[in-house]
Amino acid sequence: MLEKEVIDFEKSIVIGIVTQNQSEEKLKEYLDELEFLTYTAGGTVIKRFSQKMDKPNPKTFVGTGKLEEIKYFIKDNDIKTVIFDDELTPSQSKNITKELDCKVLDRTNLILDIFAQRAETSYARTQVELAQCQYLLPRLTGMWTHLERQKGGIGMRGPGETEIETDRRIVRDRISLLKDKIKVIDKQMATQRSNRGAMVRVALVGYTNVGKSTLMNAVGKSDVFVENKLFATLDTTVRKTVIKNLPFLLSDTVGFIRKLPTQLVESFKSTLDEVREADLLLHVVDISHPDFEDHIESVNQILQDIKSADKPTIMVFNKIDAYQSLQYDENDITIEKTTKHYTLEDWKNTWMSKLGDKNTLFISATEKANFEEFREKVYEAVREIHITRFPYNKFLYPDYKDAVENE
CATH class of the missing domain: 1.10.287 (Helix Hairpins)
Known part of the structure; x- marks a missing residue:
C-alpha cells in the first residue's frame, strides 16, 4: 500500500530567487513551505533550484543560463512538474512552458489546486x-498551444x-x-x-496546519477533519460549545498562508465573514514551527486587510509537546544565544509578556496539556463579553433579580 502511494506522487522541482527584498534564509523558509504545499497537492520534490538576482527576469523569471540548467535536469530525471515560488505573469508562464516543455505552476496555481482537491x-x-x-x-x-503553428499565410x-x-x-x-x-x-x-441570535461568537484563526481543527474537536466535541497537511479545512464549521454553564458559538475557519492569492481572499469572503463577525478571536500558533513569528505576522496582516485586527484576541501557542530548543551552555562564550536556543520560559519573557497572562496560553491540543487553563481563560473572556450583552443573566448572576430591583 505504501509503495503505491509513493509511486503515485508526481515528481516535481521547486524554483525561487534571492533578491534585495528576499534573503537566502527567507527563500529557504518559503521553499520549505512550497515543498510541503507540493506534498499536500500530491507531488514529491526531487530538487530545489535558486538564483540570486536583482529582480525576476521579465521573460523567464530566472536567467537563461539557469533555465537551461533546469531544462537538462528535467529531461535527465523525468520531472513532470515545475513549481515557482512566486506568481508568474501570463507571458512568463507561456515562455517557460514553451522552453521546458512540461507542466509549469506557480505558488498561486498550486494553492488553488489544493483548494480544489479539498x-x-x-x-x-x-x-x-x-x-x-x-x-x-x-x-x-x-x-x-495547438495554435502556435499559426504564424500567418493563406488560411x-x-x-x-x-x-x-x-x-x-x-x-x-x-x-x-x-x-x-x-x-x-x-x-x-x-x-x-x-x-444564531445574540450568542457570543468565538472564531479560531491562524496559519494553516497549526492545529485549529484539533483544538475545535477537543473543545467543541466536534468531528472536524484533521490531517497533517496544509489546508485540511476549507469549509467553516460552527458548533455550539459550553464551558461550565456558559454557551457560545465556536467556528473553525480556513487557515491563512504567506503570499495568499488575492483571488482566494475575494472568493472566500463569506468564510472570512465568520472572522469579521466574531466577538473574540483565538489566534492559534504552532510554536514548534521555526518560523512561527512570521506566521503570526502573516495572519495579523490578513486580519488587518479584512478589518478584524482590533478584535479581542487570545494568543494560543499550540504544540508545546513538539517544541524543541537547541541546547545552550551559558559558559560557552563561542556560542551566541539566539531564538533557536529559547525555552518556552524564555519566550514568555520576550514580546509575549506584553500581551499579558490574560491574553496568552501555551497548550497542546493533541495531548490536552494546560487544557483546564485554556478553558478557564476562554470562559472568562466569553463571560466578559456575555455580561455586556446580557447584564442580568441568571446563570452568571444568581441574585440577578435583586440587581434589577436595586437599579
Whole structure:
C-alpha cells in the first residue's frame, strides 16, 4: 500500500530567487513551505533550484543560463512538474512552458489546486472555481498551444485569436455566473448567522496546519477533519460549545498562508465573514514551527486587510509537546544565544509578556496539556463579553433579580 502511494506522487522541482527584498534564509523558509504545499497537492520534490538576482527576469523569471540548467535536469530525471515560488505573469508562464516543455505552476496555481482537491461542499467548490477562473482569464493565450503553428499565410489568419476571444467570453460569463451564485449563498449564510441570535461568537484563526481543527474537536466535541497537511479545512464549521454553564458559538475557519492569492481572499469572503463577525478571536500558533513569528505576522496582516485586527484576541501557542530548543551552555562564550536556543520560559519573557497572562496560553491540543487553563481563560473572556450583552443573566448572576430591583 505504501509503495503505491509513493509511486503515485508526481515528481516535481521547486524554483525561487534571492533578491534585495528576499534573503537566502527567507527563500529557504518559503521553499520549505512550497515543498510541503507540493506534498499536500500530491507531488514529491526531487530538487530545489535558486538564483540570486536583482529582480525576476521579465521573460523567464530566472536567467537563461539557469533555465537551461533546469531544462537538462528535467529531461535527465523525468520531472513532470515545475513549481515557482512566486506568481508568474501570463507571458512568463507561456515562455517557460514553451522552453521546458512540461507542466509549469506557480505558488498561486498550486494553492488553488489544493483548494480544489479539498473543497467538499458546493459552496467551497463554487468559491474555488471562481478563484480559478479569475486566475485563468489573463492566462488563456498560454493555454492554446495547438495554435502556435499559426504564424500567418493563406488560411492562417484570424481563427486562433477568435477562438481565444470566444474562450475568454465563456470564462467571463462563468465568473459572472459564479459571483451571482456566491451572492445568493452569502445572503443565505448571513441569514443563518443572524438566526444564531445574540450568542457570543468565538472564531479560531491562524496559519494553516497549526492545529485549529484539533483544538475545535477537543473543545467543541466536534468531528472536524484533521490531517497533517496544509489546508485540511476549507469549509467553516460552527458548533455550539459550553464551558461550565456558559454557551457560545465556536467556528473553525480556513487557515491563512504567506503570499495568499488575492483571488482566494475575494472568493472566500463569506468564510472570512465568520472572522469579521466574531466577538473574540483565538489566534492559534504552532510554536514548534521555526518560523512561527512570521506566521503570526502573516495572519495579523490578513486580519488587518479584512478589518478584524482590533478584535479581542487570545494568543494560543499550540504544540508545546513538539517544541524543541537547541541546547545552550551559558559558559560557552563561542556560542551566541539566539531564538533557536529559547525555552518556552524564555519566550514568555520576550514580546509575549506584553500581551499579558490574560491574553496568552501555551497548550497542546493533541495531548490536552494546560487544557483546564485554556478553558478557564476562554470562559472568562466569553463571560466578559456575555455580561455586556446580557447584564442580568441568571446563570452568571444568581441574585440577578435583586440587581434589577436595586437599579
